[in-house]
Amino acid sequence: xxxxxLIMAMPxxxxxxxxxxxxxxxxxxxxxxxxxxxxxxxxxxxxxxxxSRLNQNSAHYKPSKQLKEILRICDDYERKTNGYFQINYNGxxxxxxxxxxxxxxxxxxxxxxxxxxxxLEVGGDIVVSKPVNSVQSxxxxxxxxxxxxxxxxxxxxxxxxxxxxxxxIKKNHIFNPIxxxxxxxxxxxxxxxxxxxxxxxxxxxxxAMGPEGINWLEKLNGLEAYMIESDQQATMTSxxxxxxx
Amino acid sequence: MKKIVVSVLxxxxxxxxxxxxxxxxxxxxxxxxxxxxxxxxxxxxxxxVHQKTKSVFQNGNFIGQxxxxxxxxxxxxxxxxxxxxxxxxxxxxxNSHSTSVYINQQVLPILKKEAIQKQSSKVQIISGATFTxxxxxxSLASALRKAN
Numbered sequence: 001x002x003x004x005x006l007i008m009a010m011p012x013x014x015x016x017x018x019x020x021x022x023x024x025x026x027x028x029x030x031x032x033x034x035x036x037x038x039x040x041x042x043x044x045x046x047x048x049x050x051x052s053r054l055n056q057n058s059a060h061y062k063p064s065k066q067l068k069e070i071l072r073i074c075d076d077y078e079r080k081t082n083g084y085f086q087i088n089y090n091g092x093x094x095x096x097x098x099x100x101x102x103x104x105x106x107x108x109x110x111x112x113x114x115x116x117x118x119x120l121e122v123g124g125d126i127v128v129s130k131p132v133n134s135v136q137s138x139x140x141x142x143x144x145x146x147x148x149x150x151x152x153x154x155x156x157x158x159x160x161x162x163x164x165x166x167x168x169i170k171k172n173h174i175f176n177p178i179x180x181x182x183x184x185x186x187x188x189x190x191x192x193x194x195x196x197x198x199x200x201x202x203x204x205x206x207x208a209m210g211p212e213g214i215n216w217l218e219k220l221n222g223l224e225a226y227m228i229e230s231d232q233q234a235t236m237t238s239x240x241x242x243x244x245x
Numbered sequence: 246m247k248k249i250v251v252s253v254l255x256x257x258x259x260x261x262x263x264x265x266x267x268x269x270x271x272x273x274x275x276x277x278x279x280x281x282x283x284x285x286x287x288x289x290x291x292x293x294v295h296q297k298t299k300s301v302f303q304n305g306n307f308i309g310q311x312x313x314x315x316x317x318x319x320x321x322x323x324x325x326x327x328x329x330x331x332x333x334x335x336x337x338x339x340n341s342h343s344t345s346v347y348i349n350q351q352v353l354p355i356l357k358k359e360a361i362q363k364q365s366s367k368v369q370i371i372s373g374a375t376f377t378x379x380x381x382x383x384s385l386a387s388a389l390r391k392a393n
Binding site: 006009010011013015100119121123124125126128138139140141142143144145147148149150151152153154155162163164165166167168169170173188190214215218228232233234235236237238241 | 324326327331332356357358359360361362363364365366367368369370371372373374375376377378379380381384387
């Protein structure tokens with residue numbers, strides 16, 4: 001069973017390979033409702049969301065347990081990325097960059113309670129699962145940033161997460177928080193990891209570092225990456241090819 | 246003085262790498278390849294020997310000789326993956342001077358590059374920069390136009 005819904009201004013697709021029964025329908029409903037709830041709570045565009053209220057009155061606003069957890073994870077990653085992952089811009093706190101992968105991670109756990117053959121894709125970020133000892137893998141295409149209907153790399157993955165950062169769809173939404181400039185190069189950076197939070201945050205941070213970001217990713221354990229630059233040349237980390245078809 | 250130390254070390258690392266690369270180039274002029282056997286019936290495996298003009302490295306990690314680099318010994322390890330030099334490890338370096346330590350931290354792996362190429366679009370999922378609902382609807386509309 002496969003469904004796509006537009007939530008948080010993004011297409012969200014869930015596919016679970018299993019006979020259709022009541023539990024499966026309930027699981028799809030739970031997952032989509034979870035994303036709707038997260039959007040209500042943490043969207044910076046909704047005036048009653050926790051993020052908007054935090055920014056309206058940061059001195060007196062008491063963050064919920066969940067918001068505290070999100071802010072704590074952001075803090076950890078700000079340190080791990082030497083400030084290249086930032087949620088504070090000009091005095092405004094916007095953890096949207098983490099809320100998305102945090103929600104994917106939670107939704108993954110909801111599905112995993114009952115199923116182990118599925119994928120969940122939220123606006124280009126992906127988690128996949130295959131049963132233990134399965135001989136099958138999921139095939140994931142990396143979008144060509146210069147020709148959006150083309151695939152330029154095929155990744156095979158049984159269990160794990162893939163995130164891609166780029167400025168080619170939402171124009172110029174990633175900038176270097178250290179110097180405040182829009183990142184013009186690379187144009188696309190795909191990261192494979194075990195956790196979607198890790199893959200997504202590290203892709204964003206490394207993207208903000210510019211073409212040097214891939215060298216930084218190379219030094220990190222458990223992550224592989226594929227970077228595309230404006231001259232249409234790609235650079236990959238040393239074990240990336242293990243995931244290539 | 247610092248500048249001299251920096252220059253000497255950079256030259257030593259480049260020389261070390263050059264020597265190592267030359268040695269493997271000389272040792273690996275002959276490349277053996279086993280062609281993929283697509284026919285299940287044939288049990289024979291052919292071994293083809295190519296005389297290569299370009300250097301082809303054997304996969305593995307190769308440790309170079311320790312060389313005196315004036316302020317201390319330098320030794321490098323070359324990492325060869327998919328017959329390409331994919332990285333260098335500095336095993337020994339003069340570490341009594343802060344500049345030497347700084348240079349060692351700057352040594353970066355050589356990562357594989359390629360020109361991007363269109364692949365088969367037969368994939369189950371697509372990863373890309375944050376796809377918005379708007380982009381999704383546009384893409385869906387164009388797909389439906391093609392289907393008509």
